[in-house]
């Protein structure tokens with residue numbers, strides 16, 4: 471059953487007539503450590519403030535984001551989830567031909583369809599999900615792309631370009647006048663510093679997206695941001711933004727989130743440990759599944775069977791992401807979030823029952 475996004479518990483529970491609380495959700499990539507206590511407190515305190523409008527310019531939030539990345543607030547567009555920033559870029563940025571990975575997060579295409587943008591796709595499956603940036607650049611030249619939107623780490627494959635590769639890509643884009651959008655929504659789980667954010671002030675054609683949804687387990691709150699030194703584009707975005715697009719709770723939670731360095735580090739260690747656990751356990755099913763290397767909080771794998779593994783696991787109380795709806799995949803692929811040990815173990819047990827008949 472192909473749904474557009476992971477985390478769609480309501481829809482799945484209706485289709486399969488299973489109570490939501492009876493499903494462990496591996497289909498959305500949310501930090502298993504949950505919402506940090508101080509963010510919950512900030513949200514609770516926000517209740518009193520609801521009788522006022524939020525600051526329409528979000529000065530404290532922008533300052534907190536800017537401080538976190540050692541930038542100035544003029545480079546920050548705070549958004550209602552990273553999704554809003556993606557759609558704002560799609561609305562104001564003129565890109566004749568946009569190069570995307572295939573598969574990748576689907577909303578880039580949806581966002582840029584608002585204009586007459588053409589798309590070209592760098593196919594990952596035919597490269598067995600291993601590729602070099604030089605190849606990607608040659609493809610961009612051959613396709614005469616005028617913009618690139620890179621998801622780094624890529625959703626759903628979990629792979630990430632390193633700093634040298636990112637720099638090479640940025641230099642290429644600058645030399646040839648291409649727009650470069652990099653979505654770093656999952657970068658903070660990698661435990662690596664590799665990022666194009668420090669280059670934002672130097673290159674006006676660079677747009678970097680971040681999300682607070684995943685790391686701070688707040689998908690229901692909606693908070694993300696865009697970083698760029700392109701003031702012209704930022705002005706255009708501000709002009710079409712709905713006033714008070716970020717609510718008071720998200721405003722306060724965001725200010726607190728960016729002070730949670732030790733929580734971020736704890737989460738990175740936790741994810742690394744549990745990802746290794748899962749990779750080790752999934753290796754037992756190598757006759758049935760091929761797991762690809764990941765540098766973030768989810769794993770992407772190919773199922774060699776013909777049937778629907780997602781459906782079989784739903785009946786065992788486990789919801790995984792069926793990747794059928796992603797462009798560019800011809801086989802049976804799935805994505806699973808890295809969760810808590812007991813949940814990861816439950817997934818492994820369910821797979822054992824389904825794949826080995828135990």
Ligand SMILES: Cc1ncc(COP(=O)(O)O)c(C=O)c1O
Pocket residue numbers: 550551552553554575621625653655656680681682683689692693694
């Ligand atoms: C790669 C990527 N970017 C952005 C988003 C949107 O994030 P947000 O919840 O902050 O809007 C998602 C959501 O799944 C995503 O996978």
